[in-house]
Amino acid sequence: MLDLETRELRYFVTIAEELHFRRAAERLGMAQPPLSRAIARLERRLGVQLLERNRRGVKLTDAGSVLLGEARKALDAISAAAELTRRAGTSRQSLILATQAGASHELLQRLLEAVTNEHGPECMEVQLCEVGEQAEMLRSGAADVAIMHRPVDDLIGFDTVDLCTEDQVVILPAIHPLARRNEVTFAELQKEHSVPLARWPRLDGTYPDGPGPEVHTQSQIAQLVALGKALLIIPASSRAWQWPEHAAVAVTDAPRITTLLAWPAGSRSAAIAGLVQVASGLGDTEGHGDWAPRLPKGG
Amino acid sequence: MLDLETRELRYFVTIAEELHFRRAAERLGMAQPPLSRAIARLERRLGVQLLERNRRGVKLTDAGSVLLGEARKALDAISAAAELTRRAGTSRQSLILATQAGASHELLQRLLEAVTNEHGPECMEVQLCEVGEQAEMLRSGAADVAIMHRPVDDLIGFDTVDLCTEDQVVILPAIHPLARRNEVTFAELQKEHSVPLARWPRLDGTYPDGPGPEVHTQSQIAQLVALGKALLIIPASSRAWQWPEHAAVAVTDAPRITTLLAWPAGSRSAAIAGLVQVASGLGDTEGHGDWAPRLPKGG
DNA sequence: GTCTGTGATACCTGACAGATATGACGAGTA
DNA sequence: TACTCGTCATATCTGTCAGGTATCACAGAC
Numbered sequence: 172m173l174d175l176e177t178r179e180l181r182y183f184v185t186i187a188e189e190l191h192f193r194r195a196a197e198r199l200g201m202a203q204p205p206l207s208r209a210i211a212r213l214e215r216r217l218g219v220q221l222l223e224r225n226r227r228g229v230k231l232t233d234a235g236s237v238l239l240g241e242a243r244k245a246l247d248a249i250s251a252a253a254e255l256t257r258r259a260g261t262s263r264q265s266l267i268l269a270t271q272a273g274a275s276h277e278l279l280q281r282l283l284e285a286v287t288n289e290h291g292p293e294c295m296e297v298q299l300c301e302v303g304e305q306a307e308m309l310r311s312g313a314a315d316v317a318i319m320h321r322p323v324d325d326l327i328g329f330d331t332v333d334l335c336t337e338d339q340v341v342i343l344p345a346i347h348p349l350a351r352r353n354e355v356t357f358a359e360l361q362k363e364h365s366v367p368l369a370r371w372p373r374l375d376g377t378y379p380d381g382p383g384p385e386v387h388t389q390s391q392i393a394q395l396v397a398l399g400k401a402l403l404i405i406p407a408s409s410r411a412w413q414w415p416e417h418a419a420v421a422v423t424d425a426p427r428i429t430t431l432l433a434w435p436a437g438s439r440s441a442a443i444a445g446l447v448q449v450a451s452g453l454g455d456t457e458g459h460g461d462w463a464p465r466l467p468k469g470g
Numbered sequence: 471m472l473d474l475e476t477r478e479l480r481y482f483v484t485i486a487e488e489l490h491f492r493r494a495a496e497r498l499g500m501a502q503p504p505l506s507r508a509i510a511r512l513e514r515r516l517g518v519q520l521l522e523r524n525r526r527g528v529k530l531t532d533a534g535s536v537l538l539g540e541a542r543k544a545l546d547a548i549s550a551a552a553e554l555t556r557r558a559g560t561s562r563q564s565l566i567l568a569t570q571a572g573a574s575h576e577l578l579q580r581l582l583e584a585v586t587n588e589h590g591p592e593c594m595e596v597q598l599c600e601v602g603e604q605a606e607m608l609r610s611g612a613a614d615v616a617i618m619h620r621p622v623d624d625l626i627g628f629d630t631v632d633l634c635t636e637d638q639v640v641i642l643p644a645i646h647p648l649a650r651r652n653e654v655t656f657a658e659l660q661k662e663h664s665v666p667l668a669r670w671p672r673l674d675g676t677y678p679d680g681p682g683p684e685v686h687t688q689s690q691i692a693q694l695v696a697l698g699k700a701l702l703i704i705p706a707s708s709r710a711w712q713w714p715e716h717a718a719v720a721v722t723d724a725p726r727i728t729t730l731l732a733w734p735a736g737s738r739s740a741a742i743a744g745l746v747q748v749a750s751g752l753g754d755t756e757g758h759g760d761w762a763p764r765l766p767k768g769g
Numbered sequence: 770g771t772c773t774g775t776g777a778t779a780c781c782t783g784a785c786a787g788a789t790a791t792g793a794c795g796a797g798t799a
Numbered sequence: 800t801a802c803t804c805g806t807c808a809t810a811t812c813t814g815t816c817a818g819g820t821a822t823c824a825c826a827g828a829c
Contacts, residue, residue: 174480174545175552177473178817192776205818207777217552219559224776234559241551241611246473248547252540253474253516260518260533312540327736328627436735437626477786491807504787506808523807524795 177249179213180242182206183221187239190229251312251435258312265296266442269314272299272389274409275430278334278453279318285449295446301388302371309435316434316443320406322426325374329433332451337407339425343418344399350418357424360402369401406430476548478512479541481505482520486538489528550611550734557611564595565741568613571598571688573708574729577633577752578617584748594745600687601670608734615733615742619705621725624673628732631746636706638724642717643698649717656723659701668700705729 186195186206196203214221221235231239258264270279279297286295298314305317306325318334319326341360343350349363360368367383369392378385384401386392395401396414406428407419432450434443485494485505495502513520520534530538557563569578578596585594597613604616605624617633618625640659642649648662659667666682668691677684682700685691694700695713705727706718731749733742 173552174476175548176477177475180548180551181473193774201817202819204777204779204820209817211777217556217559219556221555228775232559234555237558238551238555241547241554245544245547245551248540248544249474249479252479252537252544253472255540256520256533256537257516257518259536260516260531492805500786501788503789503808503810508786510808527806 173216175213175242175245177246179209180246182209183213183238184242184246186210186222186229187231187235190231192229247307247310251310254312264442265294266316266446267296267298267314268446269298269300269305269308269317271302271305271318273393274320274406275318277408278430281453282318282450285453286446289449290445294442303374305433309433315438315440316432316446319431319433321429321431323428324433326431326433328436330436330438331431331433332447333429333431334450334453335408336427336429338427339404339422340407340419341422342396342403342405342414343420345416345418347399347418349420352420354421354423357422360404360422363402366399366402369395369403472515474512474541474544476545478508479545481508482512482537483541483545485509485521485528486530486534489530491528546606546609550609553611563741564593565615565745566595566597566613567745568597568599568604568607568616570601570604570617572692573619573705574617576707577729580752581617581749584752585745588748589744593741602673604732608732614737614739615731615745618730618732620728620730622727623732625730625732627735629735629737630730630732631750632728632730633749633752634707635726635728637726638703638721639706639718640721641695641702641704641713642719644715644717646698646717648719651719653720653722656721659703659721662701665698665701668694668702 185199189195193203196206219234220232223230305319308314309317349355369386370378370381370383372387396403484498488494492502495505518533519531522529604618607613608616648654668685669677669680669682671686695702
């Protein structure tokens with residue numbers, strides 16, 4: 172029952188990301204030798220080699236990859252513990268809702284209005300964040316609940332209720348040859364090399380192949396689209412409030428996007444339950460989150 | 471972004487359980503003053519009062535209760551990290567299956583046989599455990615996958631596939647007045663004060679009210695039932711292999727029990743996927759675990 | 770060969786975890 | 800009231816260990 176210290180976990184995650192002792196030490200604000208020593212001690216205590224030192228950089232072993240994933244989860248849980256405790260102690264007890272800036276605009280408005288009517292204006296706070304950051308915020312305790320999208324976001328470890336499902340459209344400059352069509356296919360858009368599709372990072376941080384620019388913030392893509400330098404595929408409801416100069420054309424074979432409310436699995440908070448109740452009344456699909464009362468064990 | 475140390479978390483969990491500094495220090499194998507100091511420092515760093523010291527014992531504040539729950543999760547994640555890493559580094563890579571001793575006997579036999587046929591005899595190891603311990607083993611990394619039951623076990627944070635669903639029976643001494651009946655109701659059994667129903671702890675560790683003995687291990691209940699000192703309600707399939715002298719009578723209004731395979735949510739292990747595949751072929755209900763390939767993000 | 774860059778080792782120092790001894794304070798009890 | 804018992808907090812010491820600096824050993828480039 173040896174227990175790893177958070178310092179060791181942080182050290183290992185950093186070095187596993189950098190694959191370089193000196194740079195990792197720099198990021199950690201410390202010198203390289205103690206870092207070497209700490210990792211060596213960690214390996215000795217676990218009885219497992221975590222890194223292969225190759226004189227030219229460092230490589231993760233299989234065990235090292237396992238530890239990287241698990242250590243990230245553990246560090247998330249630790250900072251969630253700190254964050255949630257701190258917030259539980261402070262007086263302002265409002266729920267924090269994380270949502271991607273610019274997405275699900277109208278639904279968010281309706282939700283805020285409904286929640287305000289139901290529970291007063293002070294009960295919820297909205298935290299706008301970048302693409303895909305909601306999961307991180309929920310896991311670290313920086314938010315209690317988030318608006319997310321399937322099959323886009325990483326929903327592992329969360330309970331959810333679906334709010335609505337919709338088709339996707341491509342945002343095109345008004346003068347683009349496809350702009351007058353009623354619908355297009357994904358294949359047609361990929362052939363359009365004059366204005367290529369923007370490429371978002373996948374869940375693992377890598378980018379799909381293609382001619383388009385790599386983007387990872389809302390403001391980047393907003394500018395690129397406004398300049399007519401990139402195409403963008405988004406849920407139909409997101410098209411109205413931005414890019415009024417552009418055309419929106421349905422993409423027939425893009426997956427339908429389900430907007431949903433997500434929160435950490437097993438959260439027993441009454442405030443979240445109340446919010447879910449309100450939100451479920453808004454959407455146009457059935458919810459299926461698991462927040463029924465728990466049955467007693469055995470019998 | 472202050473990060474709590476595992477030592478602090480362990481200290482706090484212990485003291486929150488004992489609600490007594492000296493006893494907690496004893497359990498931790500240390501003296502009381504450093505423990506007081508550590509908790510005080512923790513409160514100062516979080517900026518939140520965790521305990522109310524009342525001169526007559528200690529009470530958790532609201533923030534303290536939050537931290538207790540979150541700290542337990544974090545400590546689980548940490549020991550899972552250590553355990554899984556250690557096992558990833560050792561050569562024997564077989565899956566560890568946790569199952570409650572005595573439950574789902576026949577299904578377990580079939581599963582083992584099928585897995586052996588499919589993937590060879592060395593690919594799985596069975597870890598028998600006490601009632602409800604499976605969740606803890608999965609969370610701490612001591613097991614990769616578990617046979618569990620709904621609505622009995624705590625399934626939060628796990629992905630699952632259902633294997634089978636069945637009615638429950640009550641195990642009665644052969645001479646018991648109800649033993650010749652075809653079926654009984656829960657109410658009838660509760661009225662039977664001569665041989666009362668055994669009481670299992672609930673998920674939170676408390677016991678339901680009633681005249682029967684409090685039990686928490688398989689061997690306890692086996693002995694009590696064999697002696698005719700307690701009644702026991704269990705899934706129908708569990709009745710055959712134990713207590714051959716006893717009668718089993720269907721309980722019409724007991725909830726049906728679903729036996730399922732559970733594993734930590736989001737686990738991407740190919741070995742688990744293989745096992746799930748085999749197991750799904752065994753049962754008589756459809757699976758609904760979430761282990762489909764992940765879709766790339768964005769459009 | 771020399772130079773550059775890698776991670777590992779040797780050794781020192783300061784901070785802090787933990788121990789012991791003691792204090793402060795309330796609840797009993799007479 | 801005074802005395803005891805039990806609670807947690809405070810004061811002070813000490814040893815351990817995390818982190819620093821200086822240096823080594825080794826590989827590749829040239």
